[in-house]
Structures are given as structure tokens and as C-alpha cells.
Amino acid sequence: MKSEAITVPSANQRLRPFADVSCACLSEISSLMLRESTPQFIALGYWLRPAAIAQMRRDFIARTPSGAVPVPRGLAFHLPPTNVDTIFIYSWALSLLAGNTNITRLPSNPNPGVRRALEAASISLERHGLSQSNIFTHFPSDSPTNADLSAACDIRIIWGGDEKVRRVSALPSRPGAVTLSFPDRYSYTVVDVRAYLSLTEAERDRLAAKAFNDIFLFDQMACSSSQVIYWRGCDPDWVVSSDDFTKRCATAALSRDYQVAGATRMAKFSHANRAAIDLPVEAAEVLDPVLTSIRLSEQSNLRERRQGGGLLHHLRIENLENLESVVHSKDQTLTYFGFSTSELTALAERLNGCGIDRIVPIGEGLQFDRIWDGHDLLFSLVKFVVVR
Amino acid sequence: MQLLDRPQFSMTQLEKESLLIPALSELTHIHRDRCPPYRRVLDAIWPGAANAQCLEDLPFLPVSLFKTHELKSALQSNIRMTMMSSGTTGMGASRIAIDAETSRLQSLSLAASIKTVLGPQRPPMLIVDTPDVVRDPRLMTARGAGVLGMMRFGRDHVFALDKDMRPDTKSIEAFLERHAQAPFFMFGFTFMVWLYLYESVTDGQLNLENATLVHSGGWKKLEDRKVDNLRFRTLMKHRTGLKNIFNFYGMVEQLGSIFLEGEDGALYAPNVSDVIIRDLRTLEPLPPGKEGIIQVLSVLPRSYPGHSLLTEDIGVLRSVDSGAGGRLGKAISVLGRVPKVELRGCSDVYADALSARTSAA
Numbered sequence: 001m002k003s004e005a006i007t008v009p010s011a012n013q014r015l016r017p018f019a020d021v022s023c024a025c026l027s028e029i030s031s032l033m034l035r036e037s038t039p040q041f042i043a044l045g046y047w048l049r050p051a052a053i054a055q056m057r058r059d060f061i062a063r064t065p066s067g068a069v070p071v072p073r074g075l076a077f078h079l080p081p082t083n084v085d086t087i088f089i090y091s092w093a094l095s096l097l098a099g100n101t102n103i104t105r106l107p108s109n110p111n112p113g114v115r116r117a118l119e120a121a122s123i124s125l126e127r128h129g130l131s132q133s134n135i136f137t138h139f140p141s142d143s144p145t146n147a148d149l150s151a152a153c154d155i156r157i158i159w160g161g162d163e164k165v166r167r168v169s170a171l172p173s174r175p176g177a178v179t180l181s182f183p184d185r186y187s188y189t190v191v192d193v194r195a196y197l198s199l200t201e202a203e204r205d206r207l208a209a210k211a212f213n214d215i216f217l218f219d220q221m222a223c224s225s226s227q228v229i230y231w232r233g234c235d236p237d238w239v240v241s242s243d244d245f246t247k248r249c250a251t252a253a254l255s256r257d258y259q260v261a262g263a264t265r266m267a268k269f270s271h272a273n274r275a276a277i278d279l280p281v282e283a284a285e286v287l288d289p290v291l292t293s294i295r296l297s298e299q300s301n302l303r304e305r306r307q308g309g310g311l312l313h314h315l316r317i318e319n320l321e322n323l324e325s326v327v328h329s330k331d332q333t334l335t336y337f338g339f340s341t342s343e344l345t346a347l348a349e350r351l352n353g354c355g356i357d358r359i360v361p362i363g364e365g366l367q368f369d370r371i372w373d374g375h376d377l378l379f380s381l382v383k384f385v386v387v388r
Numbered sequence: 389m390q391l392l393d394r395p396q397f398s399m400t401q402l403e404k405e406s407l408l409i410p411a412l413s414e415l416t417h418i419h420r421d422r423c424p425p426y427r428r429v430l431d432a433i434w435p436g437a438a439n440a441q442c443l444e445d446l447p448f449l450p451v452s453l454f455k456t457h458e459l460k461s462a463l464q465s466n467i468r469m470t471m472m473s474s475g476t477t478g479m480g481a482s483r484i485a486i487d488a489e490t491s492r493l494q495s496l497s498l499a500a501s502i503k504t505v506l507g508p509q510r511p512p513m514l515i516v517d518t519p520d521v522v523r524d525p526r527l528m529t530a531r532g533a534g535v536l537g538m539m540r541f542g543r544d545h546v547f548a549l550d551k552d553m554r555p556d557t558k559s560i561e562a563f564l565e566r567h568a569q570a571p572f573f574m575f576g577f578t579f580m581v582w583l584y585l586y587e588s589v590t591d592g593q594l595n596l597e598n599a600t601l602v603h604s605g606g607w608k609k610l611e612d613r614k615v616d617n618l619r620f621r622t623l624m625k626h627r628t629g630l631k632n633i634f635n636f637y638g639m640v641e642q643l644g645s646i647f648l649e650g651e652d653g654a655l656y657a658p659n660v661s662d663v664i665i666r667d668l669r670t671l672e673p674l675p676p677g678k679e680g681i682i683q684v685l686s687v688l689p690r691s692y693p694g695h696s697l698l699t700e701d702i703g704v705l706r707s708v709d710s711g712a713g714g715r716l717g718k719a720i721s722v723l724g725r726v727p728k729v730e731l732r733g734c735s736d737v738y739a740d741a742l743s744a745r746t747s748a749a
Contacts, residue, residue, distance in 0.1 A: 262668040262726045266681070266700060269671075270450045276432035277425040277457055284432045289669040 006137060006145065008152055009101035013133040014072045017099045017382055018057045025128040026053055026093055032120040040217065041116065044086045047368060048093060056097070056370070060378060068384035072099030073178065074154030076381065079105050079168060081159040081182075085113030085218075089121060090368045091157055091377065092134070098381035101133040103149060108138050147171045155381060160184045160223065180380055182373050185223035185332035186303050189214065189362060190323065193233025195338025196241045207337060208248035210363025214335050215249065215291075216258050217366050220308040224333040224358075224365050228302060228313040230323060232338075235316070242295065242314040250291040253310065258290050264309035268292040271307040299326060320347050324354075331355040332373060335365040391659040391687060392493070396500045397650075397715035399659060401708050404717055405443060408662055411687045412695055413440055416447065419693035422461035426693040429453075443662055444673045448683050448696040451482065451641050460485035462691035471640050472529050481529075482640055487691035494644025494688055495540070497660045501646050502541045505600055505634050512567040513542020514560070514599070516576025516584055518549040530640035531577065537643070538575040538602065548576070548584060555584050560594070568595045577605035578635070582615060586627055597629035604636045604646070608724060617653060637701075637722050641694050645686040647720065652712040654719035661686040663718050665705045666698070668726070676705040679723060700726050 015022055026048045033045030046052070064070055076095045080088035088104055095102050106114060118136055125131045139145045141164070150156060150171040156179045158168045165181045173179060189211070199207065214226045229245070231238040260268075272284045272292055280298040285291075292311040302313055317323060320343060334356050336344065344359045357373050370378055391399075391407055399407075416437055420427045426449075430437050434447035453459065460467065468491055471484040486494075521532045522539070539545055546563040550556045574581075574596070581603050585594065601624075607616055615623075617635060624630045637647040637655045647655035647663070657663050664673050665680040674680045682703040689695045702723045709716045 260669065262681075262702075263728055265668055266450065266452075266698075266726055269698070270452045272433065273429055273450055273453050274456055276429045277453075281428070281432040283435070286433055287671050 006103060006135060006139075006149075007132070008103070008149075009075060009133040009135070011074065013101050014074065015096075015099040017070045017072065018053075018060065018097055019099060021128050021130065022096045022099070023050070023053050023057070025124045025130055026096065028124040028127065029089070029093075029120050032123065033117070036116070038113075038116075039213075040086050040113065043367070044089055044117065047090070053097070056378070063379070065384060067388060068386055070098075070382045071385055072101075073381060073383055074100060075152060076100040076102045077105075077149045077153035077156045078102060079156070079158045079164070081161075082107050085111065086117055087159060087368070088114070089117050091159075092121075094370070094377045095155075095157075095381050096130075096134065098378060100155070100381060103135045103137070103153075105146075106136055106138050108140070141167070153177060155180065158182065178380065180375055180377075182223070184330065185373065186306075186328070186330050187224050187226050187333035187335070187365065188228040188230065188331070189226045189335045189337075189365075190230045190232060190317075190320070190339065191241070191245070191336070191362075192338025193231050193237050193241045196245065197237060204244065205248055205252070207362060208245060208252045210361075211245075211249050211335075212252040212256065212258075213363055214365035215312065216253055216256075216310060219264075220310060221306075222366060225308070226312075226333070226335055226365055227306060228315060230315050230317050230326075232317050232319060238316045239295070242293075246285070246291060246293045246312065246314075249312075250288050253290040258310070260290055260309055265289075268307055268309060268311045271305070271311060275305070303328065303330060320344075321350075323347070324350060327351055327355040329355045332357050333365050334359045335362045336360075337362045389687075392496050392500060394659060396504050396648075396658055397656055397717055400716050401718060404659065404662065408685065408687065409440070409443060409446075412443070412446055412685055413438075415687065415689070415693075415695040416440070418690075419461045419695070423459055423693050425457055425459055426461070443685065444664060446685065446696050448685075448698045449693065450698050451639070451700060454482035454484060454641055454692075454694070458483060458485075459694075460692050462487045467691065471533055471643065484640055484643075484694065485692045486643075490688060490690045490692075493660075493690070495537070497644040497658060497688060498537055498646065499541070501636075501648050501658050502538070502602065504648065505602065505632070506541060506573060509571070510541060510543050511571050511573045511600075512544040512546075512563070513539065513573040513575070514546050514548055514563055515539065516548045516574060516581050516603075518551055518553055519547045520551050533640065533643060534577075534604065534638075535575065542573040542575075549580075555588050564595060568598060571598050571600065574599050574601045576601075576603055578603045578607065578620075579605055579609040582610060582613075582620065585630075586624060589627065591627050594628045596624075597631070599630055600632040600634070601630060602634045602636065604638055606722070606724075637720070639684070639699065641697055642684055642686045642689065644688050645684070650710075650713045650715050650719060652706075652710065652719070654706040654710070654712075654721055656715050656719045657717050659717075660688055663703075663705070663720055665703055665720070668702075674705070676707060679704045681726065682720065682722065702726060 027050045030045045030048035033041045036042060078091055092102055092104055125134050150173050154177050156173055158165050158181045160182055161184045165183045169179060218225060231242055269286050272286045272294055275281050275294050276284055279300045280296055282295045282297045285293045290310050295314045420430055430447060437447045440446045466487045467485045468488055469486050471486060472481040515535055517535055522536050546559050548556060548560050621633055635649040645658055645661040647657055650656050662685045664683040666683055667674055667680050679702055682699045682701045684699060685696045703720045706719045706721055708718050710719060
């Protein structure tokens with residue numbers, strides 16, 4: 001990771017939205033990623049595959065207002081999060097497709113995941129002559145470069161946590177420049193008890209395997225990682241369901257060789273003990289090696305008590321309306337099983353922006369969506385020139 | 389109580405357990421009645437707590453709980469003092485509420501342990517610390533409590549360091565002038581003993597031939613100097629003639645229950661205590677020879693539910709009823725703390741290669 005002086009790309013290095021060279025560059029990254037064995041890289045490779053990019057382009061054209069010419073905003077300054085390795089590629093890729101020039105500030109000591117993705121991107125950028133206009137670098141968070149780039153860029157994309165968003169947002173940007181922020185978010189799951197209990201053993205195992213992704217990827221620390229499961233149903237069925245599902249999720253994690261560091265194991269045990277004292281806990285299962293579970297009898301504010309590393313809270317709700325009193329603007333992803341799209345659409349309408357930006361099936365919690373935290377990223381990365 | 393009356397380390401593991409299990413079960417009941425937060429923990433996490441048939445079935449609390457919550461089983465008016473640990477894990481200090489009864493039992497147990505290395509005498513004592521550490525009894529830290537507790541076993545006390553933590557050479561020399569020809573007692577924290585009785589002096593400068601040193605604190609701080617127990621002993625003996633050295637493992641959460649070093653180098657559980665090593669992942673009890681997290685049990689804590697605690701230390705069970713130096717019961721070695729880890733994201737998880745069986749998201 002080089003951190004020498006940055007040569008800010010010039011305006012004439014911008015490209016047309018969905019330029020051929022941009023699509024080709026991403027295609028190459030896609031093939032490189034699809035050769036990896038790690039799920040998050042495979043997912044990235046899949047998302048960037050030529051057919052997907054082609055579809056994105058068709059959607060983009062279809063959604064472009066008539067009489068408007070989409071153009072890049074200009075220079076994009078990206079500040080991705082440290083806790084999720086591949087997010088930086090997704091947001092950068094969309095910005096490249098938008099035609100922007102890009103500067104991304106990566107962590108000083110990128111972990112293996114970031115390095116691998118960066119390698120692939122660098123190879124492809126070099127090959128397509130896009131290295132000067134797509135810079136990945138590092139400089140400290142208190143470096144004046146942050147202020148310089150904030151003042152020079154046309155769009156600034158800040159990924160959390162809250163503290164970082166606050167700090168960077170405070171740096172003045174050019175008048176007319178746009179800031180997109182993705183602060184700390186909180187996510188959870190809702191399952192219908194009757195629907196769950198009517199699944200066969202094999203179907204339950206498959207659901208647990210999908211839930212594994214939502215819970216355990218990124219050590220349950222991503223903003224989309226589910227922290228709580230709300231069970232819609234009655235006593236005592238919901239306890240039967242939650243115990244059963246928990247066991248299967250733990251089995252799914254074990255069979256995938258999920259490793260919990262010793263200190264995390266201790267932290268989860270401590271968390272459960274503290275919860276038992278502070279919250280209305282009915283029961284807590286603390287002996288499972290990968291998944292710690294806490295069953296609560298009443299709604300509680302769990303947002304400040306994130307532990308991660310495989311710890312789930314369980315609560316019962318009578319119906320989806322009960323969820324509404326829980327929802328907070330910090331809430332991002334709701335994964336579900338056993339609900340119809342119409343029920344969930346009705347929920348979104350009733351919530352009317354109070355919280356929850358995505359409602360997706362269990363297993364898709366960490367899938368990167370074009371519309372993220374309520375922002376249509378691609379559309380936010382371009383401007384429209386009106387021609388009449 | 390029998391456990392305190394019998395000579396230290398004289399009971400077989402079986403005998404100990406026949407006394408410890410009912411005593412610890414009773415403490416679980418007492419603390420459940422008198423400490424509401426503890427009751428909540430038992431109800432939520434340990435439904436079968438009342439029926440513990442063996443040590444391994446007894447519920448245990450994480451030591452960190454004493455840092456975040458006030459857990460006491462006595463009326464505030466009966467609390468004589470509140471101990472505070474040094475908060476080495478960066479999480480803040482443990483607060484331990486001690487009443488008169490607990491304090492009395494702690495002293496008795498400590499005396500029974502120290503008697504095995506000092507005999508019935510009360511020798512002159514050199515404390516490898518500063519007098520400031522015991523200044524205000526109301527602000528007692530683990531270090532202060534340790535020193536104060538040990539001071540009862542010596543007389544004509546001299547502190548080896550001044551209030552600025554510098555070796556008080558004059559006092560040390562005067563002490564040795566007066567007492568070095570006969571048995572005397574020394575106590576200090578491992579790192580400080582090394583710094584001030586080894587690194588700060590030259591060969592032969594101090595004559596510690598007749599000293600008995602009791603020390604504690606762990607080897608972590610001496611890691612970069614590559615000093616472990618063996619080197620400590622060898623080098624101290626070479627430089628100062630010191631040969632009677634006894635390391636111990638203890639904690640502010642179970643004061644008075646010290647695991648004292650035996651002639652085989654292992655740390656022996658006192659009569660009032662026991663120890664279980666648990667697998668880091670499953671928390672299952674482990675047999676001798678397998679490394680895991682140390683759980684300590686002690687019948688001393690009466691005013692707070694600290695009778696069964698999961699520590700943050702890694703250790704291994706070395707022997708049960710070894711008979712080395714005439715000692716029975718369990719003996720452990722302490723290997724260090726659980727390594728700190730920051731939950732970052734997927735890097736470590738994926739480095740362990742989740743298989744391609746996982747369906748792509």
C-alpha cells in the first residue's frame with residue numbers, strides 16, 4: 001500500500017457511464033474473483049459478471065428520465081468501512097460504471113481479504129489503462145489529505161461507523177458536491193413460527209444454512225448482520241422453533257468450520273451474563289462453541305449491546321405490527337422467512353421511512369444491493385443533464 | 389472449618405471434594421438468596437445449579453462481571469472495604485465487596501499457606517514495593533491488598549522502594565546489615581522483584597541467601613526480557629544467593645486463596661480452593677495436560693458471589709495428588725492470558741477457508 005503524494009485525476013479522465021472499457025475492466029475482476037474459493041470473493045465475482053453488468057446497464061438506460069443525459073459527477077472520494085472487506089470494490093465499481101474518476105482511502109494495514117480484492121482490481125485497472133484515474137491508497141484519518149480531497153471531490157462516500165461519518169462530514173466539501181454517508185446500522189430477522197414448524201427436517205437445515213450467511217459472515221459485525229430473531233407466533237411454539245432453529249444454525253456453522261477466537265468466546269459468555277442481569281432474559285444458552293443464544297421475554301434496546309462473533313437474541317412478537325414499535329432509524333436490513341411480499345410491502349409502507357431500508361429473504365442479508373441504505377448508489381453517482 | 393484446620397495441601401483430592409462440593413453448593417444457595425443479580429444469572433443460564441453433584445457442575449461467573457456490575461451478598465453497612473483490581477485488561481477495575489467474615493477467612497487461609505514456607509516464625513520482612521501502596525486502606529488495590537495481607541507474616545518491615553518507586557538503597561542496605569545473617573521474608577510482585585533486586589544491582593551486592601521470597605504477578609511483563617520461572621531462579625541465585633523462592637497465582641476476586649508453588653514448580657490449590665481447566669471452545673472440563681481456561685473455586689467469598697469464577701487466564705492441570713514435597717490436591721501451571729482479539733470482519737474466518745460448499749450469497 002503506497003501512500004506517496006496523490007496525483008488527483010483530471011476532468012478529462014472521466015468516462016461515459018457504462019463505457020466499454022469500464023465494463024471490460026470489471027469483467028476481468030469478475031473472472032479473477034470467481035476463481036477464488038472464499039465465499040465473499042465468489043459473491044463479488046458473481047455480482048460483477050458480464051451478464052449482471054449488462055443487466056445493470058439496461059436497467060440504467062430504462063430508468064434514465066427521457067430528455068436527460070446521464071453524466072459522471074466527476075471525482076469520487078471513497079472511504080469504505082474497515083469491518084467488511086469487499087464493500088470497497090462494490091461502491092468503487094458502481095462509481096467506475098458511472099464514469100467517475102476515483103480515489104479510495106483504504107486501511108493502513110489491510111487484511112488479507114482487502115489485499116486480495118485490491119490485487120485483482122489493480123491487475124485489471126493496469127491492463128485497461130485506468131490506474132491513473134482509479135487510485136487506491138492510504139493516508140491517516142487525521143491527515144490533511146482528507147480535507148484536501150473533500151474540498152476537491154464532487155462526491156464523497158463515507159462508510160461507517162458513526163464517529164468516522166461525523167468526523168469526515170465535518171470537513172468542508174466543494175459547494176455543489178454531494179456526500180453519501182452510511183453510518184452504523186443494525187439488522188435483524190423475522191420468522192413466522194407456523195411456517196417454520198411446517199418445514200421438513202431437510203428444509204429447516206437448508207434455511208439454517210442460508211441463515212449462516214446472514215449471521216456469521218464478517219463475524220456478525222457488518223451493518224447487515226442479523227443480531228436478533230423475532231418469532232411471529234405463540235407460546236410455547238415459538239420457543240420450540242427458536243431452540244430448533246438455533247441448533248441447526250450452530251450445526252451449519254460447525255460444519256463450515258467457523259472459528260471463534262478464544263477471546264470472542266469469553267466475550268460472548270460475559271455478554272450473556274451481563275444480559276441476564278440487565279435485561280428480561282428467560283434463558284441463555286452459553287455452552288455452544290459457536291452460537292450463543294439469549295431468549296428475552298420483553299422488548300429491550302439491544303442496539304447498544306452488539307457483541308458479534310455468533311450471538312443471537314430471540315424475541316416473540318404477536319404480529320408484524322409489533323415490530324413497528326421496535327424499529328429505529330438505525331435499522332437497515334430485515335431478513336425474513338414465512339411472510340408474503342404483500343405483508344412486507346405493507347410493513348414498509350406503514351414504517352414510512354422510520355427505519356429498515358431493505359427487506360430480503362433469509363440468506364440474502366449480506367448481498368450487496370444497488371439500492372443501499374435507501375440510496376440508489378448508481379443514480380447517486382451520476383448527474384442528469386437536461387436537454388430540450 | 390475443617391478445610392482451614394487441616395494442614396495446607398494435606399488432603400487428597402477426593403477428601404477435599406467431599407468437603408468443597410457441599411460448601412460451594414451452599415454458597416451458591418446463599419448468594420442466590422442475597423444477591424439479586426446473581427439470582428438472575430442463575431435463573432437464566434444455570435437451570436440445574438441446585439443439583440450440582442460434582443465440582444464441574446457448579447455454575448461459574450466470568451470475572452469480568454465484577455468490572456461491570458456491583459455484585460454483593462451483604463448489606464452495604466456490613467461491607468468493610470471494596471477491593472479494586474488493577475484493571476490490567478483495560479476494561480476497568482473489578483469491585484469486590486468484603487465483609488468482616490470474608491476478611492477473617494481470607495486472612496486465615498493466607499496464613500495457612502504462608503506458614504508452609506515460613507514456618508511458625510514471624511521473620512523480619514523486606515517489601516519490594518513503595519510504602520505508598522498501602523497508604524489509604526479505603527482505596528485498596530489488588531497490589532495494596534496483597535502487600536498488606538503479607539505484612540502480617542513479617543516484622544520490622546522495610547520497604548525497598550521510596551515513594552517515587554526508586555530503590556531506597558540506604559534502607560535496603562540497613563535492613564540487610566541488620567537481618568541478612570538469619571532467615572528473613574521478602575514479598576513483591578514478580579516484575580518489580582526482577583527490576584529492583586536483579587536489574588538494579590550487581591553480582592554479590594545484595595546477600596539474599598537467607599531470604600524466603602514469595603512473589604506473584606505473572607511473567608507477561610518479563611516476556612521481552614525472556615525471563616521465565618527457570619531463568620528467574622537461576623539468575624537470582626547467581627546474583628544474590630536467593631534460593632527459597634515461591635511463586636503464587638491469585639486474584640483480587642478470590643483473595644486469600646493463593647496457589648503456591650511446590651518443589652516441582654507447579655502451583656498447588658490451597659485447601660479452601662479448587663481449580664478446573666476448561667476447553668476454550670466448548671467450556672468442557674479438560675483432563676491433565678490439556679491447555680484451557682482456568683476456573684477457580686473457593687469457599688472464602690461470603691459477601692460476594694465470587695466462589696466459582698471463570699478467569700481470563702490460560703492454564704493446564706499438571707497433577708492431582710502428586711505428593712511432590714508432600715503436597716496433595718490439584719496443581720496447575722499458568723500459561724498467560726487469553727489473547728485479545730478485535731472482531732474485524734471476515735478476514736480470520738475466511739483465512740480458515742470456509743469450503744466452497746457454502747452457496748454463494
